[in-house]
Amino acid sequence: MELSSARGSVALLRGDEIVCSAAWTQEQRDEGRLFESVRSALAASGVPVKLLDAVVAGRGPGSYTGIRMAMTAAHFLAAPHGRSAYFVGSAEAVALEACEETGVERVTVIGDARRGAAWLGRFRRGDDGLVSLVGGWTLLPLEEVRRAVAEEPVVISPDWPRLRERLGTRVQDIDVRRVRHRYPSAEWVGRTALLRMSGGAVSDPREPLYLHPPVVAPSGADQ
Numbered sequence: 001m002e003l004s005s006a007r008g009s010v011a012l013l014r015g016d017e018i019v020c021s022a023a024w025t026q027e028q029r030d031e032g033r034l035f036e037s038v039r040s041a042l043a044a045s046g047v048p049v050k051l052l053d054a055v056v057a058g059r060g061p062g063s064y065t066g067i068r069m070a071m072t073a074a075h076f077l078a079a080p081h082g083r084s085a086y087f088v089g090s091a092e093a094v095a096l097e098a099c100e101e102t103g104v105e106r107v108t109v110i111g112d113a114r115r116g117a118a119w120l121g122r123f124r125r126g127d128d129g130l131v132s133l134v135g136g137w138t139l140l141p142l143e144e145v146r147r148a149v150a151e152e153p154v155v156i157s158p159d160w161p162r163l164r165e166r167l168g169t170r171v172q173d174i175d176v177r178r179v180r181h182r183y184p185s186a187e188w189v190g191r192t193a194l195l196r197m198s199g200g201a202v203s204d205p206r207e208p209l210y211l212h213p214p215v216v217a218p219s220g221a222d223q
Helices: 031-045 064-081 090-102 142-149 160-173 186-198
Strands: 007-014 017-025 056-058 086-088 106-114 117-125 131-133 138-141 155-157 179-181
Touching: 007 031, 007 186, 017 031, 017 186, 031 064, 056 064, 056 186, 064 086, 086 090, 086 186, 090 106, 090 117, 090 131, 090 155, 090 186, 106 142, 106 160, 117 142, 138 142, 142 160, 160 179
Parallel strands: 056 086, 106 155, 155 179
Antiparallel strands: 007 017, 106 117, 117 131, 117 138
């Protein structure tokens, strides 16, 4: 399951084969739509939940509400059958997809962090076929986006139309031909998890990957 961006999706994989999948535009976060899509996928495949080897969800960065919804749903589906849900980074999955598609070994993923900022992660593909984050996550002001992506060979963004609008005239300094608008997908979240599990890698933590520090209301402030 993948709900970190404006497009939600679910997919059922058997090995590297996509048995069935569904995607929808998330104008509003809709838990009912998620579970309806999961039920439809399982019904179409004839596979009951108890026979799933793993239930996987993307953990961002991206929409905090969407990420929490997907991670909670994965735990809800896995736990009754004695399994733990497995979590991978949504940006990691879309970076792996881009590497597979383009043949490059280095991809930068950037997204809208709101509050006048963007999040950015640089990924490199290793000999095991997986991508790994290089140098940690960066949260940067919008005015620094041009400099941050200037030398990157491939830039992926699930939020590029919104980022482009917020950058305004600053977007003129970016070679937009190298920026690809792409949403993370449940298909590639699943494929990333399969690759990781085949190599014995453990799940990412069971918490959304959210880069802004928490905002705490002052004592006595209106809720």
